[in-house]
Amino acid sequence: MNLSLSDQSMHTSSEGYLEEEKGELLHPCFRRSVYDDSLTTYSKGSIISQLLRKTIQNKRVLEDNLFYLPATAVSSSTMADSSQEDRSSNSSKESMAEPASPGSHPSVTASPQADRPLNEHHQAKRARVENIIRGMAGSPNARIPGEGERSEADGRDARDAYRENKRKQRLPQHQEHGPDGGPGGSRGGSGSKEEECQRLKEQLQTMQRLLRQLQEKFVQVYNLSDSEQEDREEVGPAGSMEHEDVEHNKEPFEGSDSELHRDLDSDFEKRMDSTKAVRRETVKTSGHFAFHKDSKNLPETLKYELSRAVSESVDLVFKKFSSTLSPQLKMGQISAHVNIGPEKKTQISCVQEQPHNEDAIKTRSREYYESAEVQIPEDQTEALSLVVRKPPLSHPSSVNQVVKRPYPVHQAPFQFSYSTPLHENQILEHLLKYGPHGNFGGLPCLPPAVDRSSPDSVDLPWDTISVRPKVSSTQMAHHARPTALGQEGLTPNHLKKAKLMFFYTRYPSSNVLKTFFPDVKFNRCITSQLIKWFSNFREFYYIQMEKFARQAIVDGANDVKDMSVTRDSELFRSLNMHYNKANDFQVPDRFLEVAEITLQEFFNAISLAKDTDPSWKKAIYKVICKLDSDVPDDFKSSNCV
């Protein structure tokens, strides 16, 4: 893996920067496929802690050795790929702490901060970085969908091959992304520890490399705009920017991103502040560079443009991180889609609820970005993707939709509410490549083919990112890439979606399944698996019904009217726990009705001693299967969950 950071981090001349970007060019796309998986797996605080500790140690050594030259002294030649091998180990570890202070390196020899008590400072840094990573990891259940499963599946497959080569033979193949990825799945395999560690490292490297690149750009900007310092008073309107970071904890971006930002050395912060000041200048002058005293030539102009773009990018990035650091905020943001169904909450609602501590950021952002699209990245991409991809069709659900909406506040999105480290990573990448307005489009860091289709379009790249989030949702194992139709196998995400669909339909036809799993390449195996899922759902459902019906009878109930199902019912809780474990989905009232009918059917049958007939349940099944509702169109979106 060409993930070495140290080789690439210290370029300040535009040449060096360009070279670096070229060198990195291939990675983002490659990395996406390779690292997406591991992004969801950061839950091992201990590992992180360990890595960070090593990192800090190494970093100290590196600093002492002046491994990092002052930014201004570095030329593009330091970036030779061939040198990576030697340093990769160092740099990879070193990079672990990089997000905290890469920006400081260039000035480390001259900066007063270099003298401060490293120990304490690094400790604090480590803790903060750990926090950040944990926050980004999000999922407590995150696990590594690993090769172990594959081999296991293959093993089953092999066994099955001896028995029959027909229908179900290949099912196991497609279960590699299946329920194993669920919360209970503990079959990770023993060898995965190291893999996990490795992935963790790589992932951290990736993130940190991105951060470093951002920060380098800031440094670069700073150097370019050094002479503009006096213009700082212009920052006034920007509010918190006024706060000079006399204390190193002061952060211009305030809010919940503090942890992240505090990790930037104050030196770096100053640069950012100055950068922003300059940028504001630029904005004010409406793109004229007149105030740029020394902007007489093209290179300067280009550099300035670049710096401005970087500044804007970073604003967005920090906003993203801000959201990441406060997961509960995400809940609020995403929950917009909860009320799928009749009233069809619009996309607008997704944007409505803004995290409180992002207000300031957002306000400030608006000063810079007028267009609505810039706001889009703030909302988690799940919601966004619906906006983009939502199918036009939307016939209201059938007569059965007796649903009594609207529901209270805590509605459930059928998007996942977890923060998605993958997003941040991709957003970082994207910002590094494009800037929020695609400003980088003309620069050498041209995006890989797909993303490059329209460099002037802001939407496309964000869209590209936005349709992916599904992948990284907590239970999402890996590469359930909604963008790529024809993926193989069903993912835990699909499973969750199927469970939610069960609230509407207990007996979905295969056509329905195909309709509502558009991102699944259907074949016999997949279809069978999906059908099997619903069969299992039904099994659980009926078992519960029978159980509660019998219990009610035992408890002395003798009237069907006593058999009711409400959201407070034990029965409902049980069902909800099964199909909607995260409880982030508002179960339609219709399901309660159906459940009640089912319960009553069981109650009647048992009361009348029909259960002596071996096939007594069939009559009930026959009744229940007619009670299916239409699944809301929202489910048709391949990334609605």
Added chain:
DNA sequence: CGAGCTCCTG
């Protein structure tokens, strides 16, 4: 005969 279902088992 194959699809789809239930039931049982792991």
Added chain:
DNA sequence: CAGGAGCTCG
């Protein structure tokens, strides 16, 4: 939740 047996149905 998956596999498999056994059943029904078109």
